[in-house]
Amino acid sequence: MPNKPSAKKRVRQTERRTAVNKSRKSQIRTAVRGVEEALQAGDKNAATAALKAAEPQIMRGVSKGVIHKNTGARKVSRLAARVKLLNS
Numbered sequence: 306m307p308n309k310p311s312a313k314k315r316v317r318q319t320e321r322r323t324a325v326n327k328s329r330k331s332q333i334r335t336a337v338r339g340v341e342e343a344l345q346a347g348d349k350n351a352a353t354a355a356l357k358a359a360e361p362q363i364m365r366g367v368s369k370g371v372i373h374k375n376t377g378a379r380k381v382s383r384l385a386a387r388v389k390l391l392n393s
Contacts, residue, residue: 329366329371330372332362333359333363333371336358336362336363337363339355339358339359340352340359340388342355344391347391352387356384359384364377364381
């Protein structure tokens with residue numbers, strides 16, 4: 306347990322940030338799961354709509370530093386490729 310006031314404050318800040326980041330990561334996973342489920346069902350329109358909703362969530366996670374820039378780009382790219390494959 307920290308003794309200095311600045312260290313105590315840092316612990317409090319870290320707990321708050323961890324909660325926010327956990328929430329954001331969960332939102333990203335949920336959005337990606339929505340695309341995955343639409344792809345499994347073979348529903349073109351639902352998959353396209355879910356991808357449209359998931360992409361901003363993923364990129365918001367990138368801009369907030371929750372996930373790495375390349376990870377976000379890779380996720381979006383792979384999902385888009387799978388949706389495109391379904392549409393063709």
